Amino acid sequence: MEAELAQLQSKCLADGIPIKFVNYKGLWVPDTYAEIADAIENFEIRDDDVWICTFPKSGTTWTQEMVWSISNDVNSEAAKVPLHARSPYIEFTGTTVTGWISLRKSKDGLPDHITKSVEFASNQPSPRFLKTHLPFHLLPRQLRTGEKKNKIIYVSRNPKDACISYYHFHNSHKIINEVNCNSILKKMEAELAQLQSKCLADGIPIKFVNYKGLWVPDTYAEIADAIENFEIRDDDVWICTFPKSGTTWTQEMVWSISNDVNSEAAKVPLHARSPYIEFTGTTVTGWISLRKSKDGLPDHITKSVEFASNQPSPRFLKTHLPFHLLPRQLRTGEKKNKIIYVSRNPKDACISYYHFHKYLLGYISTFDNFIKLFLGDKVLYAPFWQHIIGFWENRNKLDILFLKYEEMKADLPSVIRKTANFLGKSLTDQKVRELEDHLSFASMKKNPALNLNHVAGIINKKKMLGTNFKAEGDFIRKGLVGQWKTEMSEELIKKFDDWIAENLKDHPDLQKIFI
Incomplete structure (x- = not known):
């Protein structure tokens, strides 16, 4: 399984981006995320911040523009400023391919919202309209603990449509090569399921799950x-x-x-x-x-x-x-x-x-x-x-x-x-x-x-x-x-x-x- 997983990863990414992905506290991200994790955790929240939170390709840009426009009296002139400047993507540097390039290859010619996304978001004037794809347990501490009472808008999407959109997003940005990964994935999943079923006695048909990065029985949620x-x-x-x-x-x-x-x-x-x-x-x-x-x-x-x-x-x-x-x-x-x-x-x-x-x-x-x-x-x-x-x-x-x-x-x-x-x-x-x-x-x-x-x-x-x-x-x-x-x-x-x-x-x- 390990060899096949390595084969799948090497086939799926273009040769110019040898990114190492890791499980960071339950989140699958490039290893560069660790370099901004503390800054995210300790990000200073303001009382009038508004957060737009989504899984990727679930209507994020659409919602950002809607929220900003509502809050700015549908000011079409001001809306001509690029969205990344009006509603910054806080973890961009540590999670995206372009951010990875800025950290591992070169920052030449790249603007601050790419090379220093947390700092860029922090320096925005109030009220800030902040975008993130982070899961709840990795949001800034002051936000997730309720220490600051901000508005959070979360958008979900049917996972079938989200998956198709995410695939085309990866492909249009030349992140993946044209390979059929499905057969390898299905084979790996079947082998893992077979292995798990072999390993436990017949009296304990436990279903194990990944709970925020922890492998436990599904009873842990209770x-x-x-x-x-x-x-x-x-x-x-x-x-x-x-x-x-x-x-x-x-x-x-x-x-x-x-x-x-x-x-x-x-x-x-x-x-x-x-x-x-x-x-x-x-x-x-x-x-x-x-x-x-x-x-x-x-x-x-x-x-x-x-x-x-x-x-x-x-x-x-x-x-x-x-x-x-x-x-x-x-x-x-x-x-x-x-x-x-x-x-x-x-x-x-x-x-x-x-x-x-x-x-x-x-x-x-x-x-x-x-x-x-x-x-x-x-x-x-x-x-x-x-x-x-x-x-x-x-x-x-x-x-x-x-x-x-x-x-x-x-x-x-x-x-x-x-x-x-x-x-x-x-x-x-x-x-x-x-x-x-x-x-x-x-x-x-x-x-x-x-x-x-x-x-x-x-x-x-x-x-x-x-x-x-x-x-x-x-x-x-x-x-x-x-x-x-x-x-x-x-x-x-x-x-x-x-x-x-x-x-x-x-x-x-x-x-x-x-x-």
Whole structure:
């Protein structure tokens, strides 16, 4: 599929525009968009701005002209000024072919509305009539949060007509070559559908969707508003990770540090001490509770957001959500919480995630197929790199401690002390030794408050995930660093290395960690 996708992209674009397209927080755009993203996010809104928002080829120009004319008393003389000057396209520089040329080739002879579109829009006199094709979650912060009460006019169009118009727009601007891409696309879609159907047990016909850049079951939409509007408390502590990156380990460490390494209180199951906020909308068991039956399932499974909300303070909240889908009060810095993010080498994370799928997520296919899904951003909580990059880029804006799984394995006492300092806690050397022992792999593996060993028995006995699935393995499995060296072929390692290098080519600071 990857080779065919590369073939399709190379065929579809003219040879003068070797643009690299990327998934930027759920939006398919040239990689140049990242260069203007902060300026868009922090764009200063004025009270009298009017926004015209559309998907391309949905009547944008028509609506811009109508809105401007209504607001200017149908002044036909003033309307002779080009529309781009009366109603500027704010993200032009970062999303269009001409904008890409101005950033990657040459600005010679190109006007400001092309080369500096955000600044050009910002400098317009009031009232401004601003055009954008950005989705709602990428609008300027002051606009999408309602901080400023602007008028927004959105225009939709039948997608069949929009598609035809968009094709001709691309073709008339010499953006695409005359090739028939449909057959390749259809073949890729069929292969992906076939792969997905093979990988899940017969008892869980989950439909996965791309929700604002996040690969999750369609049930996530049922809790998304509750997550977005989750009421943050000042003393909340958040443990954020991509799955299988040391989440449970970090939760137990953070909770223990904050509770003076109280071994008796730590016998309470971890899900009650450090709840998994989006569990109901993203996991297989949560899907079962929403689509099949809640019978016998506890609140932390069937009502995870409410369960997390009702915890006494201070709360220690776990999430695998990417930064842009965290609760609004948290990601905007409205509340000043502590966030602890843990990353892990993606090769080891992938191997661990595969075994976790075989254990609790109803996965019945091969490791090779799982690799295809992982590298293709089609596993739960994908894409992997956007997850890490989102938190990394915000680590200095918010109170974020960035930890690495590998450093926890190499020197756990130092990480314990670093985390305690971040949390404003002081531990004696004796307490550090006690906690190091408590967090050892052997101790955690046999700890019933952490290991979830009983869950596999319930799944198998009740055949919750179907008749052709049997939970295999352990929740806390090996916890090794570098397991990929013995479990991956040289060809697969090369594929991962290329994937890592490609995703981090614009992030030299992260290259030092992962390459």
